[in-house]
Amino acid sequence: MPLQLRILLDTNILIPLQDSLAVLVPNLAHVMEMCNGRHRLVYHPASLRDIERDRDPERRGRTLARLNQYHRLPEGPACPWNNGAGLSANDQCDNSILYALQRDAAHVLVTEDRGLHAKALARGLASRVYFIQTIEDLLSRLHEPATVELPDIVEVELNELTDQLGEPFFESLRNGYAPFDDWFRRKAREGRHAWIYRHPPANDLSAICIFDVQTDEEITDTNERLQGRALKLCTFKVGERVRGRKIGELFLKMAFRYATANACEHVFIEVRENADPDLGHPELIALLKDFGFHRAGSRNGDGVYVKRHPNAAPIADPAAADRFEYTRQFYPHYRADQDIRKFIIPIKPRYHTVLFPDHPDNDGHRPRGHGEHVGNAIKLAYLSHSPSRQVRRGDVVLFYRGYDWQSLTTLVVVEDFMTLSDPNLIAQKVSRRTVYTDAEIAQMARHPTGVRVMLFRTIEHFEQAVPRNQIPRQVRGNIQSTREIDDVTFSRILRAARR
DSSP states (O other): OOOOOEEEEOHHHHHHHHOTTSOOOHHHHHHHHHHTTTSEEEEOHHHHHHHHTOSOHHHHHHHHHHGGGSEEOOOOSOOGGGOSTTOOHHHHHHHHHHHHHHTTSSSEEEOOOHHHHHHHHHTTOGGGEEOHHHHHHHHHHHHOGGGOOOOOEEEEEGGGTGGGTTSGGGHHHHHHSSSHHHHHHHHHHTTOEEEEEEETTTTEEEEEEEEEEEEEEEOSTTOOEEEEEEEEEEEEEEOGGGTTSOHHHHHHHHHHHHHHHTTOSEEEEEEEOOSSTTTSOHHHHHHHHHTTOEEEEEETTEEEEEEEOOSSOOOOOTTOSOTTHHHHHHTTOOOOSTTSOEEEEEEOHHHHHHHOTTSGGGGGGSOTTOSSOOOSOSEEEEEEOOSOOOOOTTOEEEEEETTTTOEEEEEEEEEEEEEEOOHHHHHHHHTTTOOOOHHHHHHHHTSTTOEEEEEEEEEEEEEEEEEGGGSOTTSOSOOOSOEEEOHHHHHHHHHHTTO
């Protein structure tokens, strides 16, 4: 069965698509091009009612006249979220669309409405709701993998950016944090550093994270203090044009590496909080929580989010019900005690290169002329036809690259593991982590025993990969399928990797 997603379009996507006088933004035009003949575009009857309320009669007429080229979903059961008093027509429309998504009337929803994204987050549907940029990224990964460029995060001094302060990228920072320019120049004179991302081909500044190491810092209005060294993420902005490329996750990856190298026991950030998503940052807060940050209080009206980043791995609670939770809280630390199972999983060179472009020995496959290349994000997915279904959440996996290297290279922790046969569901599950094309997913889904889908977080690549002749003898024969290993074997492998 070929992979075909049902993509639900929100009203704010439908109107520019169907307005013959509107010029489509390049991202949306590219999305439509990739969907053509591959995926089914649908809309909800609530969007029709929304369009009928458009106060521009000419635009309303143009949109309605062209709407029939998309599939209209059935009304379905009444949305129970619309029973409350005082809901506006727009709120009812949003609720109806989200309820259709919850009922699995479509695989994903595309909207530019940040308010709708915030509502999806509150309903537990955020992983299936996309901006134009993020759906373009997903479809590009599925259909045009050769065009997907991994972001390069570069560390710079702020003084290298002062001549760009007048550019539109900094406008929202100026509006939200006055006097931003004066603060920026003051910190530039102090030698403050930042991580940045420039978007090709023009290399426009598109994302920035300004950071600083502070000691015994008072972080809240109630005088809570972080003892010792802490890494503060002072300014954190990802521009709309690169939203969906996991830049925020890559910034956190840089932050965790930096905190480890500089013995910082905490990482913290102040985030503007507001019920209006156009004024607050719900997506950033969700990302922070997913990586173990908690709200410690407030400072000058902003929420303060803190992550413990201990130099030594904290002692795990053996009675903890969720064995992955430790990794979420203390990443890059992970559990490897006797209650945690360990596996070796073979991976073909091609997929190793694509999954782990930042592995030291994959240098030859990186684009030339870039700065420090972080490569892949932390959260990734791996598909296989392994006969083993033993792997579960919280397990530790060592990837073994066969054929050319014949070495153990990478340690990861499993976030989820499932067996699926529907290519559309597989694509939905791995969408924000995928390195597989639609054809590859569809081909793998034809296997009679289904596809093993493993979602994981990358902990580290071994600086010294462990070749086959140094893997303990308990691991017998060729490593061609998933192998469970005992604690002694695991410890010997880590020693061989000089960990």
